[in-house]
Amino acid sequence: MSYRVAVSGASGYAGGEVLRLLAAHPEVEVGAVTAHSSAGERLGAVQPHLHALADRTIEDTTAEVLAGHDVVLLALPHGASGEIAAQLGEDVLVIDAAADHRLESSADWDAFYDGAHQGTWPYGLPELPGGRDRLRGTRRVAVPGCYPTTILLGLAPAVASGLVEREDIVIVAATGTSGAGKSLKPHLLASEVSGGMSPYGVGGVHRHTPEIEQGLRAAAGADVQVSFTPTLAPMSRGILATSTAKLAPGTTAEQLRAAYAAQYDAEPFVHLLPEGQWPATKQVVGSNHITVQLAVDEHAGRAVVVSASDNLTKGTAGGAVQSMNLALGLDETAGLDMMGVAP
Numbered sequence: 001m002s003y004r005v006a007v008s009g010a011s012g013y014a015g016g017e018v019l020r021l022l023a024a025h026p027e028v029e030v031g032a033v034t035a036h037s038s039a040g041e042r043l044g045a046v047q048p049h050l051h052a053l054a055d056r057t058i059e060d061t062t063a064e065v066l067a068g069h070d071v072v073l074l075a076l077p078h079g080a081s082g083e084i085a086a087q088l089g090e091d092v093l094v095i096d097a098a099a100d101h102r103l104e105s106s107a108d109w110d111a112f113y114d115g116a117h118q119g120t121w122p123y124g125l126p127e128l129p130g131g132r133d134r135l136r137g138t139r140r141v142a143v144p145g146c147y148p149t150t151i152l153l154g155l156a157p158a159v160a161s162g163l164v165e166r167e168d169i170v171i172v173a174a175t176g177t178s179g180a181g182k183s184l185k186p187h188l189l190a191s192e193v194s195g196g197m198s199p200y201g202v203g204g205v206h207r208h209t210p211e212i213e214q215g216l217r218a219a220a221g222a223d224v225q226v227s228f229t230p231t232l233a234p235m236s237r238g239i240l241a242t243s244t245a246k247l248a249p250g251t252t253a254e255q256l257r258a259a260y261a262a263q264y265d266a267e268p269f270v271h272l273l274p275e276g277q278w279p280a281t282k283q284v285v286g287s288n289h290i291t292v293q294l295a296v297d298e299h300a301g302r303a304v305v306v307s308a309s310d311n312l313t314k315g316t317a318g319g320a321v322q323s324m325n326l327a328l329g330l331d332e333t334a335g336l337d338m339m340g341v342a343p
């Protein structure tokens with residue numbers, strides 16, 4: 001059987017990556033492709049790399065156009081996503097790449113986002129404790145943010161094992177510019193971004209902070225506090241996150257490594273690298289894989305964890321397809337077997 005999947009936000013970066021993956025998915029047929037200002041255009045005019053789908057016409061994002069599909073995959077700005085999601089039937093599997101349904105706490109939503117909180121859907125990160133059980137058979141999935149995916153998979157084993165202090169975690173992460181979407185933004189002009197790096201959202205104000213704390217709380221079973229600083233790097237795709245945490249008394253490097261190995265050895269997409277080899281965005285770009293490495297800094301008494309992903313693949317579209325597979329009862333890795341693109 002082939003599942004018919006509609007993709008909204010088809011002209012954007014996340015929607016384009018979703019379509020790239022779905023076009024190669026063995027159990028899926030791409031149905032309606034919808035967007036907003038580009039409705040009426042050929043898909044090939046705005047996504048010229050999607051050759052197999054180039055002659056599709058982009059339609060308006062309405063409940064009528066999205067009706068009659070098994071799956072609706074939303075890659076819209078938050079707000080627009082919640083609005084259309086509320087009009088879709090309960091039987092259709094809705095996968096939302098926007099932030100609307102990620103947060104459990106309405107207070108967190110109000111502190112970091114505009115508009116009303118749309119509620120909480122099962123969180124699409126299978127590798128978190130209990131993650132797969134939450135996703136199997138569900139009809140609603142909230143796809144995690146790109147930074148949270150990379151950072152949560154970097155830190156979850158450390159907090160879950162109790163080998164680090166939960167109140168002293170510092171994260172600095174670099175992202176490629178595609179994380180900000182396709183619309184024109186002056187700070188993303190090539191002349192601003194190329195040849196340098198810059199921080200943004202400094203001082204605990206980035207909207208992924210509560211999402212990261214929520215995911216770590218789920219892993220640890222207790223509150224976790226982080227300081228998160230994002231930075232912009234001159235690359236189109238990729239996230240490299242460096243997270244450090246104060247070691248719990250007596251923690252050794254061997255214990256920490258064993259905790260990561262126990263959680264990740266059987267994971268198809270999360271790879272604890274061999275000792276001495278460090279994550280880099282070029283290992284993962286274009287793939288649904290994420291690489292992780294750790295060290296113990298004895299001098300500072302801290303665990304240092306580095307994780308790398310492609311923000312558009314494991315960080316959005318690949319993660320969305322992985323969750324879709326679980327929700328539909330398919331092989332979790334279906335359509336996701338591509339390796340990275342290097343150099």
Ligand SMILES: NC(=O)C1=CN([C@@H]2O[C@H](COP(=O)(O)OP(=O)(O)OC[C@H]3O[C@@H](n4cnc5c(N)ncnc54)[C@H](OP(=O)(O)O)[C@@H]3O)[C@@H](O)[C@H]2O)C=CC1
Pocket residue numbers: 008009010011012013014015034035036037038039061075076077078080081097098099144145146178179180181182183311312315316
């Ligand atoms: N980029 C990334 O790395 C990640 C993105 N996400 C999330 O995915 C979503 C899409 O992001 P991204 O692809 O980067 O953004 P883009 O700006 O690249 O694309 C936005 C898409 O949404 C459509 N759109 C805009 N406004 C409306 C509206 N009012 N109604 C219907 N469609 C609309 C646009 O259509 P048109 O062009 O026709 O106007 C376009 O197809 C966002 O919620 C983002 O937070 C999540 C994780 C990572």
Ligand SMILES: CC(=O)N[C@@H](CCC(=O)OP(=O)(O)O)C(=O)O
Pocket residue numbers: 097098099144145146147175176177178179180230232
């Ligand atoms: C470079 C850049 O601006 N990146 C975006 C990444 C966020 C993202 O895409 O995730 P959401 O799904 O939560 O929007 C940012 O920092 O806001």
